[in-house]
Amino acid sequence: xxxxxxxxxxxxxxxxxxxxxxxxxGATLKNTYKLRFFGxxxxxxxxxxxxxVGYLSAEDNTTVLVxxxxxxxxxxxxxxxxxxxxxxxxxxxxxxKILLHINSITQLTVxxxxxxxxxxxxxxxxxxxxxxxxxxxAWLDL
Numbered sequence: 001x002x003x004x005x006x007x008x009x010x011x012x013x014x015x016x017x018x019x020x021x022x023x024x025x026g027a028t029l030k031n032t033y034k035l036r037f038f039g040x041x042x043x044x045x046x047x048x049x050x051x052x053v054g055y056l057s058a059e060d061n062t063t064v065l066v067x068x069x070x071x072x073x074x075x076x077x078x079x080x081x082x083x084x085x086x087x088x089x090x091x092x093x094x095x096x097k098i099l100l101h102i103n104s105i106t107q108l109t110v111x112x113x114x115x116x117x118x119x120x121x122x123x124x125x126x127x128x129x130x131x132x133x134x135x136x137x138a139w140l141d142l
Contacts, residue, residue, distance in 0.1 A: 032085070033085065033086055033087040034050060034082075034085045034086050035049065035050060036048060036049045036050060037050070037053065037065055037073075037075055038075070038076075039065050039073035039074055039075040039076075040073065040074050041071075041072070041073050041074065046073050048065060048067060048073065050086070050087075050090070050101070051103075052067050052068055052069075053065060053066075053067060053068070053101050053104075054066045054067055054068045054070070054100070054101060054104040054120060054121050054122060055098055055099060055100040055101060055104055055120060056075070056079060056082055056098070056099040056100075057097055057098055057099075058078075058079045058096065058097045058098075059097070062074055063075050063076070063077060063078060063079055063082065066122060066124075068103075068104060068121050068122075070121075070122040079093065079096075079097070079099050082099060083099055086099070088139075089102075090102050090103075092132075092136060092139050093132070094118060094126060094127075094128045094129065094132055094136060095126065095127065095128065095129040095132065096129070097126075098126045100118070100120065100126075102139075102140075104120045104121045105118055105119070105120060106119050106120060106121055107119035108140075111127075114130050114133055115127060115128070115130070115133070116128040116133060116136065116137075
């Protein structure tokens, strides 16, 4: 009798969770990027919109935000954390120490087949790491 009850049950359809839950991945990614950075300089806190950021640099266990006007402000997050929270269409990490904004690039100099030197708005020059060279060119649509 107990077995007959089990064998008479209808088979439940195997429904994937992907079919039940709507695709919200694209909608949430648009809103997750940082719009501004908060940093400190001396005893003051500053709010800097992303459009004013030239680049972010890792220096002596601190992260420094350098504005397009060459003002240096200390931020709390690491470059790894910041790299994940900014729009990858606007920011690129060219090496272990520099995460730059696309509008801060003033000049690219090809040193060799696998080396590129980037000159930024504040006249600072930084090398793109060999490992990131190909993806940097793709990011710039070169």
